[in-house]
Amino acid sequence: xxxxxxxxxxxxxGVTQSVAAESVAATSVxxxxxxxxxIAVVSHSHPSIxxxxxxxxxxxxxxxxxxxxxxxxxxxxxxxxxxxxxxxGPNEYAFYYDPHIYDHFYHLASSDVSAQLLTLIRxxxxxxLNFHHFFNLGLxxxxxxxxxxxxxxxxxxFLSICHNHGQMITRPAQILCSASSPNACGACFPEYSSQQFxxxxxxxxxxxSLVDAFVSPSHFLADRFVxxxxxxxxxxxxxxxxxxxxxxxxxxxSENHIWKFGFFGQINPFKGVDIILQACELISxxxxxxxxxxxxxxxxxIGQSDAFVKKFEAALEEYDFLSYLGPYNNSSxxxxxxxxxxxxxxxxxxxxxxxVIQEAYAVKRPLICTGIGGMAEKVINNxxxxxxxxxxxxxxxxxxxxxxxxxxxxxxxxxxxxxxxAEDMAQQYLSVFNSVKSRAVSEPAEVxxx
Amino acid sequence: MQRAGFSAFFEGDIEDAEIGDLRLKIAYTDRTAxxxxxxxxxxxxxxxxxxxxxxxxxxxxxxxxxxxxxxAKALRRLDKQRARNITVLHAAxxxxxVVFAAPxxxxxxxxxxxxxxxHMNALGKDTGIVILASPDEFRAAVVFHFNELKSFSDRPVSxxxxxxxxxxxxxxxxxxxxHIQAKTFVFVSSGTYLSAAGWAAVSQARDGLTFLxxxxxxxxxxxxxxxxxxxxxxxxxxxxxxDRTDTPAGGLDSLPPAAKLMTLAKxxxxxxNALFFPSPSPLLHAINSRFES
Numbered sequence: 111x112x113x114x115x116x117x118x119x120x121x122x123x124g125v126t127q128s129v130a131a132e133s134v135a136a137t138s139v140x141x142x143x144x145x146x147x148x149i150a151v152v153s154h155s156h157p158s159i160x161x162x163x164x165x166x167x168x169x170x171x172x173x174x175x176x177x178x179x180x181x182x183x184x185x186x187x188x189x190x191x192x193x194x195x196x197x198x199g200p201n202e203y204a205f206y207y208d209p210h211i212y213d214h215f216y217h218l219a220s221s222d223v224s225a226q227l228l229t230l231i232r233x234x235x236x237x238x239l240n241f242h243h244f245f246n247l248g249l250x251x252x253x254x255x256x257x258x259x260x261x262x263x264x265x266x267x268f269l270s271i272c273h274n275h276g277q278m279i280t281r282p283a284q285i286l287c288s289a290s291s292p293n294a295c296g297a298c299f300p301e302y303s304s305q306q307f308x309x310x311x312x313x314x315x316x317x318x319s320l321v322d323a324f325v326s327p328s329h330f331l332a333d334r335f336v337x338x339x340x341x342x343x344x345x346x347x348x349x350x351x352x353x354x355x356x357x358x359x360x361x362x363x364s365e366n367h368i369w370k371f372g373f374f375g376q377i378n379p380f381k382g383v384d385i386i387l388q389a390c391e392l393i394s395x396x397x398x399x400x401x402x403x404x405x406x407x408x409x410x411x412i413g414q415s416d417a418f419v420k421k422f423e424a425a426l427e428e429y430d431f432l433s434y435l436g437p438y439n440n441s442s443x444x445x446x447x448x449x450x451x452x453x454x455x456x457x458x459x460x461x462x463x464x465x466v467i468q469e470a471y472a473v474k475r476p477l478i479c480t481g482i483g484g485m486a487e488k489v490i491n492n493x494x495x496x497x498x499x500x501x502x503x504x505x506x507x508x509x510x511x512x513x514x515x516x517x518x519x520x521x522x523x524x525x526x527x528x529x530x531x532a533e534d535m536a537q538q539y540l541s542v543f544n545s546v547k548s549r550a551v552s553e554p555a556e557v558x559x560x
Numbered sequence: 561m562q563r564a565g566f567s568a569f570f571e572g573d574i575e576d577a578e579i580g581d582l583r584l585k586i587a588y589t590d591r592t593a594x595x596x597x598x599x600x601x602x603x604x605x606x607x608x609x610x611x612x613x614x615x616x617x618x619x620x621x622x623x624x625x626x627x628x629x630x631x632a633k634a635l636r637r638l639d640k641q642r643a644r645n646i647t648v649l650h651a652a653x654x655x656x657x658v659v660f661a662a663p664x665x666x667x668x669x670x671x672x673x674x675x676x677x678x679h680m681n682a683l684g685k686d687t688g689i690v691i692l693a694s695p696d697e698f699r700a701a702v703v704f705h706f707n708e709l710k711s712f713s714d715r716p717v718s719x720x721x722x723x724x725x726x727x728x729x730x731x732x733x734x735x736x737x738x739h740i741q742a743k744t745f746v747f748v749s750s751g752t753y754l755s756a757a758g759w760a761a762v763s764q765a766r767d768g769l770t771f772l773x774x775x776x777x778x779x780x781x782x783x784x785x786x787x788x789x790x791x792x793x794x795x796x797x798x799x800x801x802x803d804r805t806d807t808p809a810g811g812l813d814s815l816p817p818a819a820k821l822m823t824l825a826k827x828x829x830x831x832x833n834a835l836f837f838p839s840p841s842p843l844l845h846a847i848n849s850r851f852e853s
Contacts, residue, residue: 211704213670221677221708250674292778303836306667308777309753312833313671 112257114319143544147237149175149182150259152227154243156186156204158197161440163465164266167327167350168242174351174536176201185230187223187246203230207246215273215302216310219248227251231258238543240325242266249317256320260546262539263318264325267462270314271338273299273307277380277459278334286460286482286500289337315339322546325539327463328484346542350463351535358474359448360523369514371478372406372450374443374466377422378413382456382480387425388503389510390432399511400431405454408446410437447473452513455479455489456498456506463488472529476522478509493525567618571627579603616843623846632847636809640802643730645723647695648739649703652716654688657742658762659735661728661750662693662702668753668835669698673705675754680715684763688716690740692732694725725750729788729812733799742795746772749789749813751835758790758831765792769824771817772831783829786822788813790832808848810840815848 153168165186175182184202189209196204205226212219227247231239238260244252255261269276271290278287281298290311292304299307318324324345326332336342377383386405393400411419426434438446447453453470455461460483467488470477479485481497489495496513498505512518530538566584582598615622622628660676663669676689689709693702699721706719718740722731729747736742744766748754754762758772765772770792773784788811793801808814817825840848 213667215667216671216674218670218674221712225712250677253678302667304778305776305834305836308780309671309833309835312777 112320114316144180144238144540147181148235149180149238149240149543150185150231150234150236151175151182152185152239152241152247152255154187154245154247156184156188156196156198156202159186159188159192159195163350163463164242164264166353166440166465167266168240168264170351170353170532171240171535171539172202173353174532174534175539177533178536178540180536180540183234183236185227203234205230205247209246212246212248215306216313217244217249217269219246219251221250223247224251224254227255228258231255238262238546240264240539240543244317245269249313253317253320256317261321262323262325262542262546263321264327265331265335266327268331268334268460270318271334273302273310279380279459284458311339323542325542328487330460330484330487331462348535348538348542349530350465350468351530351532352465352468352472353532355472355529355531356444358472360474361448361451363451363516363519367402367516369403369452369510369519370406370450371403371452371454371510371513372408372447373454373456374408374438374447374469375455375464377407377409377411379415379418380457380459381409382458382501383407383422384418385456385458385501385503385506386454387421387432389506390425390429392504392507393431393510394429396507396511399507399514400429402514403431403510405429405432406450407432407434408436408438443469444473447475450475451519452495452510453477455485457485458501459483461485468529471526474523474526476513476519476526478506478513490525492522494522494527496522569619569622569625569627569631571630574605576605579605616841623843628846632809633806635847636806639727639809639811640730640807642723643727644734646731646735647721648735649719649721650706650710651718651720651739652688653739653741654716655686655743656684656763656766657688657690657718657736657740657745658683659690659692659728659732659745659747661725661748662691662698663750663835664694664696664698664725665835666698666701668750669701669705671753671835673709675759676709677712679754679756679759680709680713682759683715687763688718688740688742690718690720690735690742690745692720692722692725692728692735694723695721696725726811729798730802730807733795733802736795737799744792744794745798746792747788747790748832749811751838752789752832753835754790754832755830758828761828761831762792765826765828766794768826769793769797769821770826770828771822772828774832774834775830776837777833784831786817786825786827788817789834791825810844810848814840814844 151168151172153165155165157165157169169184172182172184186204188196188204188206190206193206198204205223207219207223236259239255240262241252242264243266267276268278272278273295274281280287292307295307296302296304318340324340325348326345327348327350329347332345332347336345373383373386375381390405425432447470453466453475455466455477457480462484467477477489477495479489479495479497480500481491482500486497491497496509498509580600582603584596584598585593587593660672663672680689691706710717720735722728732745732747736745746762746765752774761772771786772790774787774789775784776782
């Protein structure tokens, strides 16, 4: 039986320093150890079913590994009711779950899910599992799978730490939260005892103690998890890559240029579109500014109150410079972003490594974002974007005003970092996979590159 | 009169069948009187500790009544009697039983079954799992997980329904003796979760009374406590103890074990964690405060 990697994970370590030193350098990769071994990238969904950041990142990595000629398979979870909708390509597999048979507190699923996953791992003779979530498959399946192969776990959000949708925001007050504790979490969720929260954490740490290495797409997320109890030595930071990159179309700014600021993503209560609306009210009181800008909202409304929807509709009617362009397909995000000068990200939660940032960088568009968490890490203030103060529409307006300048914009465009391709991402992951002590397995022939 | 409520206390047991032909006589100051017939459907019998909070709402100062000690003793006795009402869904005999009282929360039911699935194959060959559950709103979840457990394991697993899962320890002798034929057992209450150390101990704990210490997972450095929330014993030993002892209302673990028992029992440290610490109602506290179990 596989034993926990360390007893250290059971206590809150209190480590708060950055794990920057653990960032993986793409250039110094030795790729021999996992060559000839079969790698399974395991996701809680499949991009043909849902297009969340975690499943897109997992799928991009899978293709990156295949393009580099590695024997990678993709295993995705799929709701039983969506069996007819999933589109599995070559080397892609699915296991099926019933969302009604899942506990969202301890994250435990039906035994049937474990059995399906184990069958796939054994039938496919998987040597290394790279899990991109535990959601939908549950911790019991995760623990059983970890007995079968080496495990690298990619963390995409804070769900292990925070029961409030992994947002690390208190409820009902919606205040940013820095660290979980049984008593604090019990205050957010009085229906659970502090003992249940302590056991929830204990079970997570026990399950994660079977993991050989962790990957986080941001230092911010990595630091939070190290402070929570994961071993710093096993933590690696690798940015998510993008599946396809096209040369960006760089806009020219005439003297009377109308500056366009675009929001992209789900319009849910955590994404802060309400702050944009409040900023619009302030902008409308500055006619010169209002005449020189446009704010374009892209995405679909999810989980918003009737009051917000009314406010949103009223703002669209009232402000000429504000437009709602509706939902969009991922395939069109490049051209939609290229129609903007800046990308707005006014999130009310920490974020981790939102794909919108990479997508914006891919088309050389600077961001204006809340200066907290993963956003503050990925968007360097005054280098590749501009920060505004959390929950402060007046500051957002001031930053929009500052950004509406060719000098500022050009400087920020020049500060935008490069974006990883799927192959770049896979190369960095391979150095982590190679660091994992793998089991003795027969070596299948190398596969042709995709 | 249609909306009025009246409470009355009677000494002694009243069977439901005996509640009939009730009349309420109202005497007026002019010496006239009226008799109202009360339908048996309108009568609520509050005779057990499960409704202690309701009883206290109706009569908050009942503890001051001279009849209270006698009433408290009757309520304690009634809990043991209620626990004898069991319904067997599936029984698989075994020598040694690990008896789980099913939690009263959906999440904790998942947790309990996940723990059982993870550890049961390491148990001794003569050891079986027995689930005691209430036929309440969580019945469907328990039956589902039990069927999964049964289909994914060749170990003896049993599911028995009791009237109130908080009283499950009182139901252990009647459940195990007749239907499971187990000689020894480990009992895990509905508010307790076995640790890895606890699972390692359950196969061996069959020699007299053993307390598997229950800790507070919020305070991991504090030692656990010996309680009837998690203990091992022989079926005959528990039966004799329950027959001769005035035990607490609200479940055997409502009070700490008597000092005399503690001197006889063995202990297993760090064996389990509490899922919560219940706050007994003042009335239940009063019902159990005048004696030591």
